[in-house]
Amino acid sequence: MALARAFGGVVVNADSMQVYRDLRILSARPTPEEEAAVPHRLYGHVDGAVNSSAMRYAADVAALLPQLRKEGLLPIFVGGTGLYFKALTEGFSAMPPVPDEVRAAFRERADGAATEALHAELAVRDPTMAERLRPSDRMRIMRAIEVHLATGRSLASFQGEREPGPLSGAGTLRLFVSPERERVRAAIDRRFEAMIDQGALAEVERLKARGLDPLLPIMRAHGVPGLIAHLDGTLSLEEAIRLGQADTRAYAKRQVTWFRHQMEGWQAVAPEVAPDVTRAALAR
Numbered sequence: 001m002a003l004a005r006a007f008g009g010v011v012v013n014a015d016s017m018q019v020y021r022d023l024r025i026l027s028a029r030p031t032p033e034e035e036a037a038v039p040h041r042l043y044g045h046v047d048g049a050v051n052s053s054a055m056r057y058a059a060d061v062a063a064l065l066p067q068l069r070k071e072g073l074l075p076i077f078v079g080g081t082g083l084y085f086k087a088l089t090e091g092f093s094a095m096p097p098v099p100d101e102v103r104a105a106f107r108e109r110a111d112g113a114a115t116e117a118l119h120a121e122l123a124v125r126d127p128t129m130a131e132r133l134r135p136s137d138r139m140r141i142m143r144a145i146e147v148h149l150a151t152g153r154s155l156a157s158f159q160g161e162r163e164p165g166p167l168s169g170a171g172t173l174r175l176f177v178s179p180e181r182e183r184v185r186a187a188i189d190r191r192f193e194a195m196i197d198q199g200a201l202a203e204v205e206r207l208k209a210r211g212l213d214p215l216l217p218i219m220r221a222h223g224v225p226g227l228i229a230h231l232d233g234t235l236s237l238e239e240a241i242r243l244g245q246a247d248t249r250a251y252a253k254r255q256v257t258w259f260r261h262q263m264e265g266w267q268a269v270a271p272e273v274a275p276d277v278t279r280a281a282l283a284r
Contacts, residue, residue: 001038002275007074007282010039012064014079014088017221019057022048022207025200026223028191039073048207048218051103054087055095055163061088062166074282080251082258089172091165095158098150106146107213121145126154139215173281174266176259177274184252192223192245201227201237222248 004011013019017027021044029043041064046052068075077088086092110118115138122141123130129144144155179187204227212219219225223244230240259266269277 001034003278003282004038004074004076006279008072009074009076010041010068012061012075012077013040013042014057014077014081014084016052016054016057016079016081016084016217018043018079019046019052020044020048020218020221021046022210022218023203023221023224025195025198025203026221028195041068041075048210048216049212051216053095054081054083054092057084058087058092058163058166065166080255082255082262085174086165086262088165088167089174091162091168093159093162095155096147096151098146102150103146106149107142107215110142110145115141118142118145122148126156128154128156132156139220142215173278174263175274175277176263176266176268177271178256178259178268179271181256185249188248188252189245192241192248195223196237196241201230204228205231222251 001011003009011030015027017023018029019042020027023029024044030040034040035043042057042060045060046056065075077085079085116135118138118141119130119133119135122133122145125148126144130141133140133144135141147153147155147158200223204224207218207224208228208231214220219228223240226235226240226243226247229235230237235243259268267277
């Protein structure tokens with residue numbers, strides 16, 4: 001926000017959960033006051049019933065960039081989803097859309113089916129993807145079957161076809177803000193407790209009342225499964241909090257791994273120096 005003020009910028013979301021309007025608190029979206037203080041874009045603009053993706057996100061950014069250029073605003077992309085940044089700067093596999101009726105019919109059939117049985121079905125339809133996926137990876141197995149049902153092709157056949165990202169070839173300053181690990185872990189734990197104090201449980205209760213498909217991304221957001229289990233009476237609130245904290249800490253660790261292996265050309269910086277590094281680059 002300080003950089004946006006200093007350089008006539010706009011804060012653009014690059015976090016896969018902050019796109020959803022249903023989870024302002026639990027996804028730590030900017031507050032209404034923060035959004036009013038400086039321009040923000042692509043926060044809370046997707047309904048939780050939508051299966052958002054990196055491809056959809058890149059399309060949203062591609063539509064947004066001409067507007068920002070027209071307004072003379074510098075886009076400052078901020079978020080925790082490495083795949084979104086990769087889609088912006090490197091492009092992404094040209095995955096086909098799955099028609100809603102195909103997805104709905106398959107998921108009705110798959111509801112209650114064992115994950116191992118779905119993997120066996122995938123092995124018949126698409127042995128290449130079945131070999132690549134763990135028999136317990138229900139979400140990716142279902143995605144592979146849906147693509148085959150919709151197209152008659154293996155998901156693997158699309159993964160080699162790439163579309164350029166909206167920032168491909170653009171001059172960009174790429175920073176991975178990397179606090180010391182123990183500091184991150186402690187901050188995660190404090191923040192999750194603060195979310196509960198701010199009303200995250202009521203937010204999840206409203207989400208649960210919608211009766212959405214449990215495989216939707218929003219239903220797997222950090223904290224949601226544990227808090228739903230608490231609302232169902234199978235976990236205490238303390239256990240749900242510990243589960244949410246642990247899931248978030250594990251994700252933070254995976255973010256570092258993603259940076260090391262997937263974000264070539266990015267610079268790791270400590271939070272204390274990130275503003276100065278950015279200001280120096282923008283001032284040139």
